[in-house]
Amino acid sequence: MSVLILGATSPIARAIAGVYxxxxxxxxxxxxxxxxxxxxxxxxxxxxGVRTGFGAFDATNLDAHAALVEQVESELGAIEVxxxxxxxxxxxxxxxxxPSAARRVIDINYTGSVxxxxxxxxxxxxxxSGTIIGLSSVAGDRGRQxxxxxxxxxxxxALYLQGLRNRCFRSGVHVLTVKLGFVDTRMTxxxxxxxxxxxxxxxxxxxxxxxxxxENEMYYPRFWRGIMGVIKVMPEALFKRLNL
Amino acid sequence: MKTQWAPTKLEGWxxxxxxxxxxxxxxxxxxxxxxxxxxxxxxVLAYGLGRSYGDAALIKDGRVVLTQRLNRxxxxxxxxxxxxxxxxxxxxxxxxxxxxRGFFPPVVPGTQFVTVGGALGCNIHGKNHHVDGCWGDxxxxxxxxxxxxxxxxxxxxxxxxxxxxxxxxxxxxxxxLSLEVKLERVESPGILMESVRVNNLDEFFxxxxxxxxxxxxxxxxxxxxxxxxxxxxxxxxxxxxxxxxQTGASPLDALASFAQRILNVRDLESNLWLNxxxxxxxNEAYFRKTPAGTTSSSVHYVPFFFPLDAVxxxxxxxxSRGFLQYQMxxxxxxxxxxxxxxxSNSGMASFLAxxxxxGDRDHGGLSFPxxxxxxxxxxxxxxxxxxxxxxxxxxxVIASGGRVYLGKDARLSKAKFRQMYPEWEKWKAVRDEWDPxxxxxxxxxxxxxxxxxAK
Ligand SMILES: Cc1cc2nc3c(=O)[nH]c(=O)nc-3n(C[C@H](O)[C@H](O)[C@H](O)COP(=O)(O)OP(=O)(O)OC[C@H]3O[C@@H](n4cnc5c(N)ncnc54)[C@H](O)[C@@H]3O)c2cc1C
Numbered sequence: 125m126s127v128l129i130l131g132a133t134s135p136i137a138r139a140i141a142g143v144y145x146x147x148x149x150x151x152x153x154x155x156x157x158x159x160x161x162x163x164x165x166x167x168x169x170x171x172x173g174v175r176t177g178f179g180a181f182d183a184t185n186l187d188a189h190a191a192l193v194e195q196v197e198s199e200l201g202a203i204e205v206x207x208x209x210x211x212x213x214x215x216x217x218x219x220x221x222x223p224s225a226a227r228r229v230i231d232i233n234y235t236g237s238v239x240x241x242x243x244x245x246x247x248x249x250x251x252x253s254g255t256i257i258g259l260s261s262v263a264g265d266r267g268r269q270x271x272x273x274x275x276x277x278x279x280x281x282a283l284y285l286q287g288l289r290n291r292c293f294r295s296g297v298h299v300l301t302v303k304l305g306f307v308d309t310r311m312t313x314x315x316x317x318x319x320x321x322x323x324x325x326x327x328x329x330x331x332x333x334x335x336x337x338x339e340n341e342m343y344y345p346r347f348w349r350g351i352m353g354v355i356k357v358m359p360e361a362l363f364k365r366l367n368l
Numbered sequence: 369m370k371t372q373w374a375p376t377k378l379e380g381w382x383x384x385x386x387x388x389x390x391x392x393x394x395x396x397x398x399x400x401x402x403x404x405x406x407x408x409x410x411x412v413l414a415y416g417l418g419r420s421y422g423d424a425a426l427i428k429d430g431r432v433v434l435t436q437r438l439n440r441x442x443x444x445x446x447x448x449x450x451x452x453x454x455x456x457x458x459x460x461x462x463x464x465x466x467x468x469r470g471f472f473p474p475v476v477p478g479t480q481f482v483t484v485g486g487a488l489g490c491n492i493h494g495k496n497h498h499v500d501g502c503w504g505d506x507x508x509x510x511x512x513x514x515x516x517x518x519x520x521x522x523x524x525x526x527x528x529x530x531x532x533x534x535x536x537x538x539x540x541x542x543x544x545l546s547l548e549v550k551l552e553r554v555e556s557p558g559i560l561m562e563s564v565r566v567n568n569l570d571e572f573f574x575x576x577x578x579x580x581x582x583x584x585x586x587x588x589x590x591x592x593x594x595x596x597x598x599x600x601x602x603x604x605x606x607x608x609x610x611x612x613x614q615t616g617a618s619p620l621d622a623l624a625s626f627a628q629r630i631l632n633v634r635d636l637e638s639n640l641w642l643n644x645x646x647x648x649x650x651n652e653a654y655f656r657k658t659p660a661g662t663t664s665s666s667v668h669y670v671p672f673f674f675p676l677d678a679v680x681x682x683x684x685x686x687x688s689r690g691f692l693q694y695q696m697x698x699x700x701x702x703x704x705x706x707x708x709x710x711x712s713n714s715g716m717a718s719f720l721a722x723x724x725x726x727g728d729r730d731h732g733g734l735s736f737p738x739x740x741x742x743x744x745x746x747x748x749x750x751x752x753x754x755x756x757x758x759x760x761x762x763x764x765v766i767a768s769g770g771r772v773y774l775g776k777d778a779r780l781s782k783a784k785f786r787q788m789y790p791e792w793e794k795w796k797a798v799r800d801e802w803d804p805x806x807x808x809x810x811x812x813x814x815x816x817x818x819x820x821x822a823k
Contacts, residue, residue: 133395133396135395135437157396157398159397160396160397160398163397163440163442163454164440166440166441166442166443167440167441167442170441170442170443170444170451170465171441171465309395310369310372310393310395313372313374313393314372314373314374
């Protein structure tokens with residue numbers, strides 16, 4: 125049994141990998157930057173004495189996804205937990221002016237996530253066992269001028285996960301959607317935020333716990349559910365005037 | 369991704385001085401190289417966990433690289449104890465990971481919240497200096513990002529001079545990316561220890577001479593007392609316990625964790641807590657709590673090695689003015705006496721003061737430990753009178769052939785530094801060869817005339 129981490133180099137992904145490794149699970153680290161994936165794999169092996177694997181993963185290279193999933197299963201055994209953690213915010217302004225930049229953001233955050241989740245889900249459904257954790261974002265709950273290309277891709281991914289959860293339910297495969305607010309990563313580093321930024325290690329523990337309990341959708345930090353609740357119910361006539 | 373430089377006010381543990389800098393927090397190895405090449409003409413310095421007291425890890429308006437997220441453990445050989453880790457791994461992480469497997473860091477300072485990069489940068493010493501030397505003596509290989517942008521692997525054979533200058537090099541030879549350190553085998557988390565109450569400085573030296581069998585020694589010293597009781601204190605000596613020894617949980621731990629839960633020491637920041645009266649009271653109470661004679665006990669390693677870690681942010685108790693530590697080593701016992709006299713006469717007593725005899729080893733370069741007695745004293749930042757007294761202490765130290773610890777320093781003058789560290793020129797020559805344009809700088813280095821300006 126193994127845990128597959130897709131987009132392993134983000135601090136949350138690394139922390140979640142650590143939480144599973146600490147419980148003795150074999151972990152496979154897949155990332156665009158293979159050298160970093162290797163370092164993280166080494167770290168988990170040294171700290172927790174678990175079996176690890178690592179390899180290249182490019183969300184936009186759809187043709188390679190199936191081979192990666194096969195590779196993980198042959199190296200470390202059936203995938204019991206898959207974490208879809210990769211993402212790329214791109215630059216909103218660039219996405220507005222350059223269609224290929226917008227497409228890249230959509231391909232990474234949506235198309236790539238769908239492609240690899242489907243492959244993993246298929247394996248899990250055949251075995252009637254497994255958990256898929258998808259990291260979406262509060263940016264996907266409502267479109268805002270400052271990041272709606274990224275937000276729409278993350279929102280689409282959340283919608284996709286909903287459907288996947290519905291499909292998987294009968295076979296006992298579980299899907300958890302995580303909507304992340306501000307977590308202390310390089311995406312938020314140096315940003316002035318009025319809202320507190322969460323520690324990746326705390327986020328990892330909370331996400332693992334939610335996955336084990338069979339939660340369907342969580343916000344992290346949890347208070348973002350309230351914030352987004354308010355933001356979602358604002359009338360569009362008002363919302364469109366705001367500078368968000 | 370382009371380096372994100374966040375304007376940040378940084379301070380060392382003493383919270384004096386404070387300087388603003390542009391700070392990056394790399395998470396991948398490539399990010400460190402990018403930070404160096406995207407420094408935009410400014411000097412660069414690595415910052416670990418900021419447990420050096422003064423300005424060793426600060427660089428005003430420079431580019432600071434935080435290493436805390438570069439904390440991957442890369443390789444461990446359980447046969448030999450050799451561990452290869454990135455520079456931002458903390459000693460606490462190492463202990464938490466390896467003590468259950470029977471290994472402990474070869475040298476630990478008085479806190480476990482230091483990085484291995486910082487440990488090498490200051491070439492730290494511990495209570496076992498007289499047996500095991502410094503941190504650098506247990507490191508065999510360093511991966512260093514140097515000024516040219518190259519990554520150089522150095523050890524005692526390959527680029528031995530760069531290795532030598534980097535051990536205790538206070539961050540001014542480059543950014544340490546990873547290193548290999550040899551962990552020591554231990555059988556249990558316990559320490560067998562003895563506390564010996566000593567009534568004056570002569571007794572301290574007697575007990576110290578008598579303690580050669582103990583791998584770890586340190587003594588707390590009361591610097592308020594004058595006259596016949598000058599130098600009274602509690603001498604602690606111990607060694608890692610064998611497997612079958614049980615250590616009782618210390619009631620102090622429970623109290624500390626309780627205190628920690630209900631209060632945030634940062635909120636207690638005030639210049640009033642630590643004044644002459646409270647310091648005197650504390651010293652009296654601490655001396656009395658230990659019974660006369662020798663007391664044996666077995667304790668957990670945390671209260672033995674890291675008693676102050678029980679309270680997060682205790683440095684805020686000194687108030688917004690911050691505090692200064694004066695740590696020196698002097699080869700002559702009379703100089704110790706003279707120093708204690710100056711301090712107790714000044715009335716600016718030290719709240720915490722420790723004294724220890726080092727082993728005979730001199731580590732060279734900018735490394736601090738050398739033969740003699742070391743005293744470490746914390747003073748609230750009383751301003752000019754304190755700085756004046758420290759200048760006087762410097763003179764006593766120099767006259768005795770000793771030196772002050774750069775990892776604790778915030779005020780030593782360039783002229784006096786040169787008298788204390790006879791190898792400074794040799795060290796600087798090696799440093800300058802690898803970094804002729806002074807890309808790596810620190811406030812400490814500038815103050816001591818080691819980097820920046822004209823050569
Ligand atoms: C309560 C307490 C007790 C202490 N007791 C002792 C003791 O018993 N013995 C002792 O020797 N020291 C002691 N110290 C001092 C402490 O051990 C050293 O200052 C240590 O270097 C701090 O590590 P750090 O990671 O916080 O480094 P920092 O304070 O962040 O940096 C220290 C120096 O190392 C350099 N540095 C840090 N990381 C790197 C890197 N990756 N590459 C290149 N340079 C780097 C910095 O530029 C700076 O010059 C104590 C400190 C405290 C707070």
